[in-house]
Amino acid sequence: MRDRGQIRVRGIVQGVGFRPFVYSRAHALGIRGSVRNTGSQVEIEAWGGRFEEFLGEVSRGPPLARIDSVEVLPLTGSAPPGFSILTSSAGILSGMIPPDVATCGECVGDLFDEKSRYRGYFATSCVNCGPRYSIIESLPYDRERTSMSSFPMCPECGREYTDPACRRHHAQTIACPACGPRLTLMDADGRAMGIPDPVREAAALLDAGSILAIRGIGGFHIACTEERAGELKARLGRTEQPFAVMVREEALDRMACVEAADWKVLGSEVHPIAVLVKRDPTAHGTISNLHTIGCMLPYAPLHHLLFSCLRAPLLIMTSANMPGYPMITEIDTAVAKLRGQVDSYLTHDRRILNRCDDSVVRDGLIIRLSRGMAPKRTRVDLGPSCILGVGPELNSNITIYKDGFAITSPHVGHVRNPPTLAYLEETAERIRGWLGARYDVIAHDLHPSFLSTGYARALAEETGADLVPVQHHRAHVAAAPTGPCIAITIDGVGYGDDGRVWGGEVFAGQVPHLDRVGHLEEVPMPGGDLATRFPERMLYGILPVERVLGILRGRGWTDIQCGVLARQVERGVNVAWTSSTGRVLDAVSALLGICRERTYDGEPAMRLEAAAYGGTPSEWPLEFLQKGGRGAEVLSTRSLVRRALDGFLEATGSGGTGEARAVASIAASVQHNLARGIAHIAVHAARDQGLGTVALSGGVAYNAAIRETIRREVEGAGLTLLMNREYPLGDGCISYGQCVWAGMVKREGG
Ligand SMILES: [Zn+2]
Numbered sequence: 001m002r003d004r005g006q007i008r009v010r011g012i013v014q015g016v017g018f019r020p021f022v023y024s025r026a027h028a029l030g031i032r033g034s035v036r037n038t039g040s041q042v043e044i045e046a047w048g049g050r051f052e053e054f055l056g057e058v059s060r061g062p063p064l065a066r067i068d069s070v071e072v073l074p075l076t077g078s079a080p081p082g083f084s085i086l087t088s089s090a091g092i093l094s095g096m097i098p099p100d101v102a103t104c105g106e107c108v109g110d111l112f113d114e115k116s117r118y119r120g121y122f123a124t125s126c127v128n129c130g131p132r133y134s135i136i137e138s139l140p141y142d143r144e145r146t147s148m149s150s151f152p153m154c155p156e157c158g159r160e161y162t163d164p165a166c167r168r169h170h171a172q173t174i175a176c177p178a179c180g181p182r183l184t185l186m187d188a189d190g191r192a193m194g195i196p197d198p199v200r201e202a203a204a205l206l207d208a209g210s211i212l213a214i215r216g217i218g219g220f221h222i223a224c225t226e227e228r229a230g231e232l233k234a235r236l237g238r239t240e241q242p243f244a245v246m247v248r249e250e251a252l253d254r255m256a257c258v259e260a261a262d263w264k265v266l267g268s269e270v271h272p273i274a275v276l277v278k279r280d281p282t283a284h285g286t287i288s289n290l291h292t293i294g295c296m297l298p299y300a301p302l303h304h305l306l307f308s309c310l311r312a313p314l315l316i317m318t319s320a321n322m323p324g325y326p327m328i329t330e331i332d333t334a335v336a337k338l339r340g341q342v343d344s345y346l347t348h349d350r351r352i353l354n355r356c357d358d359s360v361v362r363d364g365l366i367i368r369l370s371r372g373m374a375p376k377r378t379r380v381d382l383g384p385s386c387i388l389g390v391g392p393e394l395n396s397n398i399t400i401y402k403d404g405f406a407i408t409s410p411h412v413g414h415v416r417n418p419p420t421l422a423y424l425e426e427t428a429e430r431i432r433g434w435l436g437a438r439y440d441v442i443a444h445d446l447h448p449s450f451l452s453t454g455y456a457r458a459l460a461e462e463t464g465a466d467l468v469p470v471q472h473h474r475a476h477v478a479a480a481p482t483g484p485c486i487a488i489t490i491d492g493v494g495y496g497d498d499g500r501v502w503g504g505e506v507f508a509g510q511v512p513h514l515d516r517v518g519h520l521e522e523v524p525m526p527g528g529d530l531a532t533r534f535p536e537r538m539l540y541g542i543l544p545v546e547r548v549l550g551i552l553r554g555r556g557w558t559d560i561q562c563g564v565l566a567r568q569v570e571r572g573v574n575v576a577w578t579s580s581t582g583r584v585l586d587a588v589s590a591l592l593g594i595c596r597e598r599t600y601d602g603e604p605a606m607r608l609e610a611a612a613y614g615g616t617p618s619e620w621p622l623e624f625l626q627k628g629g630r631g632a633e634v635l636s637t638r639s640l641v642r643r644a645l646d647g648f649l650e651a652t653g654s655g656g657t658g659e660a661r662a663v664a665s666i667a668a669s670v671q672h673n674l675a676r677g678i679a680h681i682a683v684h685a686a687r688d689q690g691l692g693t694v695a696l697s698g699g700v701a702y703n704a705a706i707r708e709t710i711r712r713e714v715e716g717a718g719l720t721l722l723m724n725r726e727y728p729l730g731d732g733c734i735s736y737g738q739c740v741w742a743g744m745v746k747r748e749g750g
């Protein structure tokens with residue numbers, strides 16, 4: 001039995017209350033010595049008869065810690081008189097960036113405790129909760145290197161900070177009404193209103209119908225009650241896109257179907273937005289015209305206080321940003337950019353150094369990797385090179401791989417304009433600096449004209465790093481840990497090996513050797529991106545000309561417009577060819593009159609899914625092109641859309657609910673048979689190649705009906721279906737997948 005040792009704990013051990021935890025265990029077990037952060041690890045020197053017991057507890061760590069390894073080295077010298085927490089020293093900083101943590105139950109208790117000095121204080125926190133990433137300037141994580149450095153502790157906070165018996169012992173974010181950040185309510189012009197109780201007044205304004213911008217943990221939200229949803233949509237010019245809501249816990253169950261697993265996620269240290277199925281698919285229509293609604297619980301003390309004063313059961317809480325641009329974090333920017341959109345501002349004076357949107361999950365799958373989840377750290381061996389993955393174009397983030405760990409940034413957004421590209425670059429540069437990384441390899445999308453590709457090229461030139469282009473859908477596959485497998489990737493669009501627009505793909509092999517063994521039929525996209533915005537254009541080229549012209553003319557297309565479309569397709573001018581799953585779903589959504597113009601990403605397909613909910617799918621015969629032989633197997637999507645058209649023409653004219661039900665069933669059938677077709681290609685390929693696993697990824701896999709049909713088909717064939725639960729199925733996984741792919745290429749000497 002040892003009675004002493006130097007213990008080195010690696011993992012996520014900063015910003016999680018590790019040192020106070022160690023201190024309290026040492027105290028309880030009569031251990032003498034010290035603990036300190038050294039950047040990449042926590043180092044403990046310990047002496048005492050109960051050393052082994054102490055080691056056991058330290059190895060488990062406090063609740064928020066994620067421990068990778070615990071090492072014990074011999075210790076010489078004699079024990080100090082007691083146990084102390086030493087100041088941090090900088091070291092290698094691999095992966096020591098703690099994400100923000102939702103307010104813990106005890107801190108919520110303090111907010112409403114008559115006797116607590118934190119009663120009613122909007123910025124209280126402790127070692128187990130509070131902002132982290134969003135306030136970090138540099139590492140190691142200590143108060144003086146965060147935006148809390150502007151708030152010197154008052155004597156009482158100082159006492160709690162140094163009191164080992166206190167929950168705020170060594171809590172870097174400790175603050176109280178006497179010394180900490182303050183709230184201000186401002187009018188539409190950004191002038192302080194001099195209100196003594198800004199939270200109560202803000203709640204009253206919201207209840208009375210005002211639209212407020214509220215500065216939270218990672219940026220500004222725009223908030224209002226459900227009654228004002230229509231007005232907010234009008235002001236933002238966002239007529240269709242669903243809003244996320246923040247709901248009182250006791251009201252949530254009435255509006256949405258919340259399974260036990262959802263409750264667990266909603267109440268976790270992340271407190272993400274969970275996309276839930278509504279109890280009544282038509283209810284809350286001004287918030288969401290889908291059958292689902294994105295809900296979160298109050299996650300900052302400010303939210304809990306607001307809801308304690310508010311009469312409304314829920315608040316719309318949508319990120320404050322111009323469409324396609326980063327979330328607003330500064331009050332000056334908010335006042336300048338949100339003029340005419342909000343009536344007042346509830347803001348505070350703690351700087352947000354790192355922007356962080358709310359994370360989004362659905363059915364246990366990550367849609368947006370952000371607040372509380374990111375920076376995300378994954379232990380993975382990609383060899384000796386340091387790698388940057390710059391991501392694709394939509395829903396981007398960045399990943400840096402160094403020394404056995406990949407760090408993925410929070411969600412950045414659509415890198416389609418210079419401000420968002422600048423935000424991507426800043427994010428990469430900040431995390432690179434924290435990690436002390438020097439890139440050997442920069443991985444980017446195969447698309448030659450993405451802004452992110454340009455960034456990768458410029459950075460490679462500057463640093464001398466090697467460039468590795470990675471095909472979009474293969475990056476999706478690489479983001480999930482798999483051995484040899486069949487991989488289905490169904491999404492919107494990605495640049496293919498042949499320069500065509502891919503998006504309904506089946507691969508076989510192992511990263512970085514994935515052969516395209518199947519895909520959806522390639523169909524023209526007349527007008528390129530215009531066909532994405534106006535999905536009716538997709539019908540031309542999928543359906544026979546005469547039939548499609550009949551439909552378009554019936555919907556007000558002029559002969560001139562139809563003529564332009566016809567010439568585009570006939571001559572192949574400005575026509576891309578695509579095997580995208582999303583575009584087929586879009587086309588059907590337009591055909592069925594569900595969504596004729598896309599006003600936000602994924603809208604036609606999401607509204608098709610909503611329309612299909614409650615419909616009864618029928619099994620249609622599947623047509624495969626190039627079946628067998630050496631070429632890839634191709635599912636005919638034209639035959640599915642034609643079948644949908646026949647059904648639609650038959651149903652229209654029946655009128656009323658009969659027609660609505662028929663349309664729902666056609667929508668459900670298209671999803672069902674498209675999913676079956678793709679699954680069949682995967683199953684055939686698995687049999688051909690003797691493989692037992694099918695990996696599924698891509699944004700279309702969030703569609704529950706499509707995903708479950710694929711699961712039934714794949715599992716029904718005796719194969720295992722694998723989905724990534726650590727990274728988004730959509731494009732938020734791409735930067736990580738690019739790193740993995742590039743690491744594997746380099747390992748093979750590429
Ligand atoms: Zn707490």
Ligand SMILES: [Zn+2]
Binds near residue numbers: 156
């Ligand atoms: Zn204080």
